[in-house]
Amino acid sequence: MRDTTLESPAPVRAVANALAAYIDRLGVIWVEGQVAQLSRRQGLATVFLTLRDPVADLSISVTCSRALFDGLNPPVVEGASIVIQAKPSFYATRGTLSLQARDIRTVGLGELLARIERRRQLLAAEGLFAAELKRRLPFLPHTVGLVTAPGSDAERDVVENARRRWPSVEVRVAAARMQGRDSAVEVIEALGRLDRDPEVDVIVIARGGGSVEDLLPFSDEALVRAVHRARTPVVSAIGHEADQPLLDLVADVRASTPTDAARRVVPDVAEETQRVASARDRMRTVLTGWVEREQHRLDAIRSRPAMADPRTLVDARIDELHALRDRARRTLRHRLDRASDDVRHHAARAAALSPLATLRRGYAVLQDPDGHVLTSVAGLAEGDPVSVRVADGRLHATTTRTEAATPLVEPEEEDTHE
Numbered sequence: 001m002r003d004t005t006l007e008s009p010a011p012v013r014a015v016a017n018a019l020a021a022y023i024d025r026l027g028v029i030w031v032e033g034q035v036a037q038l039s040r041r042q043g044l045a046t047v048f049l050t051l052r053d054p055v056a057d058l059s060i061s062v063t064c065s066r067a068l069f070d071g072l073n074p075p076v077v078e079g080a081s082i083v084i085q086a087k088p089s090f091y092a093t094r095g096t097l098s099l100q101a102r103d104i105r106t107v108g109l110g111e112l113l114a115r116i117e118r119r120r121q122l123l124a125a126e127g128l129f130a131a132e133l134k135r136r137l138p139f140l141p142h143t144v145g146l147v148t149a150p151g152s153d154a155e156r157d158v159v160e161n162a163r164r165r166w167p168s169v170e171v172r173v174a175a176a177r178m179q180g181r182d183s184a185v186e187v188i189e190a191l192g193r194l195d196r197d198p199e200v201d202v203i204v205i206a207r208g209g210g211s212v213e214d215l216l217p218f219s220d221e222a223l224v225r226a227v228h229r230a231r232t233p234v235v236s237a238i239g240h241e242a243d244q245p246l247l248d249l250v251a252d253v254r255a256s257t258p259t260d261a262a263r264r265v266v267p268d269v270a271e272e273t274q275r276v277a278s279a280r281d282r283m284r285t286v287l288t289g290w291v292e293r294e295q296h297r298l299d300a301i302r303s304r305p306a307m308a309d310p311r312t313l314v315d316a317r318i319d320e321l322h323a324l325r326d327r328a329r330r331t332l333r334h335r336l337d338r339a340s341d342d343v344r345h346h347a348a349r350a351a352a353l354s355p356l357a358t359l360r361r362g363y364a365v366l367q368d369p370d371g372h373v374l375t376s377v378a379g380l381a382e383g384d385p386v387s388v389r390v391a392d393g394r395l396h397a398t399t400t401r402t403e404a405a406t407p408l409v410e411p412e413e414e415d416t417h418e
Contacts, residue, residue: 016092023090023097031099032083033060035076040066049076051084051099062086064101072104074114074121079212082106113212116219120246123221128228129249135233137253137265141201143170144265145194145232147187150175154206154237154258161262169266172200178207184220191223195230202265203230205247206237206258218245227251237261359391377402 004010033051036059040047047069049062062084069076076082083106086099106114123129144162148154150173159171174190177183187205194200205227207218217223218238227234227250236251237258248254255261305312351357359365366374367387374380380399388395 013092016090016095020090020092023088026088028085028087028102030083030085031060032081034081035078038076038078040069049101051082061096061098062101063098064104068101068104074106074117076104076106077113077117080106080113112216116216116246119219119221120249123224123246123250128224133228135252137233137235138201140166140267141169141265143172143197143199143201145197145200145203146171146173147176147190147194147203147205148173148207148258149178152178152208154178154208157258158204158206158237158262161259162266165262165268166266167269172197179210179214179217183217184223187217188223188226191226191230191234195232200232202233202235204235204237204255204258204261204265205251206261207239208258209239215239215245218247220246223247224250235261235265356391359389364395365389377404 031051033053035049036052037050038047039049045066046063047066049064050059051062052059064084082104084099084101085103086101088097089100090097127133144158146155146158148158155173159173162169162171172194174194176186176190178187191203191205194203205218207215215238218236224246227236227247233252235253235255236245236247237255237260238245238247244254253264255264301307355365365388367389368374369385369387374386380386380402382399382401384399386397386399388397
């Protein structure tokens with residue numbers, strides 16, 4: 001490379017290969033930095049990290065095996081400060097420099113983040129972050145409890161936005177230091193005061209943005225357990241969108257900022273008024289449509305002949321009634337005629353069998369004074385009174401003489417017995 005001149009320059013490949021050989025002679029080195037970016041691509045055995053200098057605006061790419069990365073306890077997360085044992089490598093094809101990590105250790109802030117991660121794993125195993133424990137916020141809270149630093153921007157954001165959205169809402173502030181050594185203790189005490197207040201419907205713990213060290217109190221285990229025990233729904237509004245202390249995991253609702261917390265807790269009166277108006281319009285439309293459909297059905301029923309003129313049904317039944325009545329009369333007359341014929345027939349038979357009919361044919365019945373019928377001349381003497389019954393009356397007479405008649409010979413009955 002030292003012999004290159006304007007007339008005899010070195011090609012790019014020669015320079016790249018020379019750089020790769022020189023960097024390779026550096027051997028294994030220890031490097032300290034902060035993880036700015038972490039990439040774990042599906043299906044690859046290599047994990048890619050971007051290691052940033054904590055002071056200067058410099059960064060370098062780091063690669064390590066997935067087995068090494070997955071074996072770290074606690075796992076490395078973005079923002080952690082680490083020290084790696086790595087071999088510098090120059091990729092000549094792309095002209096990029098990277099470090100091939102052989103060992104990774106967390107230090108400083110990274111150690112704090114590692115402790116928080118271990119704490120998160122333990123609390124999650126206890127079920128403190130379970131989704132089924134999350135409570136729904138009240139639709140329209142009358143009193144909102146606020147835990148924040150007195151006179152802070154977070155207090156102003158929550159109070160102003162809440163009252164702008166719903167002017168009648170009351171915000172009850174419980175002051176506490178939001179950073180420092182005693183911050184977690186004061187937040188727990190303020191949370192307890194608001195939780196015991198029966199008028200407080202929801203509690204907001206709010207703080208503006210800050211460094212990772214400033215937000216460490218909101219990952220305190222005692223504070224996490226206090227929020228878990230609280231009977232009042234708790235909203236966490238700590239830091240910015242990228243910040244996520246353990247308080248965000250145990251709270252019932254996580255808000256990205258204090259302003260977002262006010263929007264989540266208190267409804268907007270203008271939006272709710274518009275929703276009520278829209279609901280009223282939808283109800284009016286539905287009710288109007290239902291009334292119109294029912295009116296159409298009623299009109300259709302009223303247009304039927306039976307409803308238009310109820311006498312139609314009666315008139316139709318009158319003809320049927322007349323026909324049934326005529327048929328009943330004919331049937332009754334026929335039966336009466338038959339019964340009359342039967343009566344006359346039986347009367348004729350009775351008349352034919354009557355003794356009076358026999359008398360009308362010229363026969364007479366002879367009786368003695370005692371009314372006994374005389375069937376023989378025996379027992380009568382001349383001068384005995386008798387009465388003769390004829391068809392139209394009775395004759396009283398006296399016997400002048402009696403004469404016996406020749407007896408009639410009755411035919412002998414055939415003997416049917418042997």
